[in-house]
Amino acid sequence: MDEVCSLLGVRPQTVYAYVSRGKIEVMTDPADSRRSLYRAEDASGLARRKKAGRKHETLAVNALFGSEPSIPTALCAFFRGRLYYRGQDAVSMAAAANLEEVARLLWDAEQPVDFSSPAALPSPGSGKPGRGVAFASLAALAATGHSTRGRLTRVLHGEAQSLVGQLANAFGARHGAKPLHLRFAQGWKQSAKVAELLRTAMVLLADHELTSSAFVSRIAASTGASLPACVLAGLTTLSGPLHGDASGQVAALFSEVERLGEDRVLAHYLSTGLPLPGFGHPLYPDGDPRAAALLALFEPPPVIARFIHKATQLTGLNPNIDVALAGLVAHHRLPTDAAFGLFATARSVGLLAHSLEQLGVGQVIRPRGRYVGPAPEASHGSVP
Incomplete structure (x- = not known):
């Protein structure tokens, strides 16, 4: 990694971005499974292209598509393959903290955070818990919500608490004053043991630095849009499906495994060169620590456990958080939309943290386009 960073003149995070975009091929070192090897030809070719011309528009495109994120944040960062919330190890926090405590940390709130909600979001249509109710209800709140401009931080924190609590209700959590993981367990008729797994998962999912969803939330906040917006x-x-609903692809994969067996499914994917959903992560070349922490707490159904083990052995890629989340849902037979519900509710804490942080910048995020279409027609009356 050090050699690649030196050759390209970038940070490790940028190298991971190049890997995720297919610009640099990576594999596990056969001599040491804790290390990763990067294809020298890919790195050298990329270095030549970078040296050939770093025009202004090229820099702008790279800033938008992951080369060098340019938005400063004190919320979340990656160090040596670990995830940190305001300098605290997220995996270590997940051992005991709940989502309310993580929200207080990420929001830099003076008072404890309380997601209790006496009533659900207004539910259009059938009102069946899930993303349909959640999105439609948030849209209704966004249409009538107040701008964030000119409002005290403590007032915004209060509104943010209410939003997260009501969002959980929309995904099936029971109303009440208990922490969210207990409310989800009650709403889904699960035991206290499962509630602990839900708590761990939500803490691990609360934020993940400047993701595409966090960037979009920050853009909305920069315009003064309401918190629900x-x-x-x-x-x-x-x-x-390339972001928070990736666990849906993993769930479909697991259904194949349960129907056809792990060997048959693996043979199909490997013989056709199809990537296995949920395996590998560009930011964690040595394995997603969030997945390892969650999978260590429960045993997926036997056929899925065998599949995960064999897939890792055959590809060298470790399961990421989407595999762990889909495995949790499969093991405890949680509702169909439970994986996305947990992810969306937990990540709403991070989205709100990014929105609140962006309010302190006081500037609208407005990237410029680099026009590549047909040349404009000559103006009427122009001189030849």
């Missing part, structure tokens, strides 16, 4: 903007982005 900021959360809605972020959650609709989170719902993409």
